[in-house]
Amino acid sequence: MTDSPSGRSAALPKAYLPAEFETAIYERWLTADVFAPDGAGSRADPSKPPFTIVQPPPNVTGALHIGHALTADLEDVMIRRARMLRRPTLWLPGLDHASIGAQVVLDKLIAAEGESRASLGRERYLERMNAFVEETRETILRQSRRFGSSLDWSRTRFTMDEVSSKAVRTAFTRLYREDLAYRTEALINWCPGCRTSVSDLEVLPTPESGTLWTIRYHLLDADGRPDPALTISVATTRPETILGDVAVAVHPDDPRYAAVVGRQVLVPFVDRPVPIIADAVVQRDFGTGALKITPAHDPEDHATGSRHGLAPITVMDDDASLNAAAGPYAGLDRYAARQRILADLEAAGDLVEAKPHEMLIGRCQRSNDVIEPRLKTQWFIRTKPLAARALEATRTGQTTILPGRFVKVWEHWLTEIRDWNISRQLWWGHRIPAWYCPDGHVTVSDQVGGPSACEACGRPSAELVQDDDIFDTWFSSGLWPFSTLGWPDETADLRRFYPGTVMETGYDIIFFWVARMMMLGIHFLDEAPFETVYLHGLVRAGSGAKMSKTVGNVVDPLEAIDEIGADALRFALIHGISPGNDQKFSRDKLESARNFGNKLWNAARFVLGARPPSIPADAGRVPPDPDHLGPSERWLRSRMAATVAAVDTAMDDFAFGEATRLLYDMTWSAYCDWGLEFAKVRLSDAGLPETDREATWWALVEVLDGLLRLLHPFLPYLTEAIWAATPHGPDDPELLIVADWPDPEAWSQLADGGSERAVDRVRDLISEVRNARSIAKIVAAERRPGDVLVPPDLAATFAELAPAIGRMARLEPLVAHTERVAFLAAERPGSLAVIAGELEARIAAGAADPAADLAERARLERELADAERHLAAARGRLANEAFTAKAPPAVVEGARTSAAELAEQVARLTLRLRG
């Protein structure tokens, strides 16, 4: 890149090569120390409110994927704009230890080495994990830099570092003391593969074609012996849980079973007499209307069991094999046991029916194992009171969720929330700071070394045993917005940056993470952790499918950066998206984004190379002298003023896809296609005063400068590279990253509706002439004499732009007429007529081409038909009294003018074709 310290008006290399520029520019940002809120190079205004983004810390488990890239880009866009608005910005990098995710990954790694968690043991396993994490950590942080993320590296945090650990201990201890954390035996979701419990959110209901079996239970007679004649049939999809049955339930109002309620049945194979109970939970029309009750292995049965005071019987072990309570089936895996039991029932003649049954099976989000509901003594968080305050925060507007449609699911989830099981039987994570004494007393302590004695009986710490379990990863993630600021200590950062401004993440972790941060943040700090929750959509493969490594349809963001550049990736990910909606990502988008960057680069190259010699190469940027501008420059500045305002608003509204669309149009369609093309003519017009040429150039520089600023959040490297070569103003810093965001108010001074309308009419004329030439198959490069009829109000503008019109429409020489008579008199046979609004042009005849003539005629006919149709519609509306009476006056007025214009156009076209 251009490395001269002043770097003003330097020439840009022919091509922008990401590989050469990106690393160097990132280094310059780092050296300038602009990322931290108080960095030496930061130009933050301390009197302005800080702008803080809470970033979802990526898991330490591996490389970053395209979803991380989108997250990073959106956040970087916001933080860069805030920085340019001179707000002190805090965007803090972090990593999550992801206990279960990390263990799944590491288990696979060590399995390849012939080791396992069991063979290594807790201590060696954790050493191994630390080594692994040390590596991936560096990879991930390096990748974040490749994205261009302007993170405050001085504040990098990890959910397992000392500060976070202290926050976790403190948070849990407080919750315990407030009776918001409790330990109890309850039915939890057990993953036999991961050998841990998981939260409700980590259980994925998966459709499966199973079987519904009908099984006959024998009632006991008065002597307690099975009655061969009297049976009751129950329907089940899980015959292996028969062994844990404690009752058979029927609906209280079911006449079929009224007589048997209260009698006993014998549980097959284990020969346990259990009662027939009546409970409204039973659906009479499902299966046989009789339901077996297995409280230890089914959540609903558990509830039913407790209602009837029935003790659960656990028949399965942690590995999902049947235990001693399963009698003859002890030791068998759950599915092997199922087959054996079915065979045995069949043999006994008690298997009545087996029919296919579509159902949902809970599977582990991580391992895909079928989740087994099991009874375990574990820690839970009482979520209702916490959720109530989170709901209050969104209802009162303390926190806004965007897009708004997510409020509904938010409300629903937090209203129906159940207590949160936070115990995990894993090794990698924060160990639960609870100690148990031999008498069963519990002592919870936030001290690093644990309690000195049992809280209840005073037994010394040596006799206490710490809970083996660790916390659900999301518990420490839930503390992230404030643990990263030093909580529980009253740090300066905490005072200054809590609550944060924006929490940005994918909608898929709204419950896992956002809800937990809200609940815990409000609880511990009495204030919601952020003003706005902005949820983005998921990045999908071009086919619409979820990207997955096994399917092989992933786009690796780092590969994309290597190949096409970080700016292109960033732009591609954001361009055209809308909040909360998924996007399909493809190569095409990347290429389109790269082309846009290339366009901007070349436009800048042109401008820098077109500097009038009268302006010194190192001249500081000054505003153009308005008295020496042509209409096209006034048009360009006016368009830019509108763009600045629109982009600014879009950014405020989190409409980033809209912002890039506006900038794309302004840069390509307005600045390059017209602005530069018009300006070329003026800049090379030796007949113009030097001051005019200078003003024209400064106008180009001015708008380019504004575009670079607006585009910087999206294309940080490219814009920084160009900016280094452009003239700077007296108040400008060395680096664009800390330059001021364009002020819509200031730009609005340049709005010039008159110039816009006038130049737009001229642009129309040029387009129409080009169109006519194209149809007439006139070679593009060929110059033809032309005549134009110019309405009086446009005469001045036209005169100024005439050289450009001549060049752009290839009408040379060009004669302008203000009188129709003169215009008509100048006509020669065979010439081509062009109509563009009230402007008319004529292209001198070349070699006669009847086919082209016919084509042109056909086109005019089409145009006439169109105009007539629109005219009829407009007149119809105006004739409608209801319309003129009820529509707003402005709309009616608009219809009148458009009708008048259309009428004029129809008349002209008719004259042309028929007259």
Next chain:
RNA sequence: GGGCGGUUAGCUCAGUCGGUCAGAGCGCCUCGCUUACACCGAGGAUGUCGGGGGUUCGAGUCCCUCACCGCCCACCA
């Protein structure tokens, strides 16, 4: 079972308060190496805005309903 998205050009998608909104990019067709850019320029074609009702002077836009696709939540064994 409940809820939420989506359905607009061949493809990917914008479209705010109902009123020049029938749009963009890519692709396609025809020209063109005009001294910023072929990662380009000029021009062109393509639509019952998923179907059906309704509200309104006026509906991709609001309401109802149906269809299909996707997602989230949920204790019919």
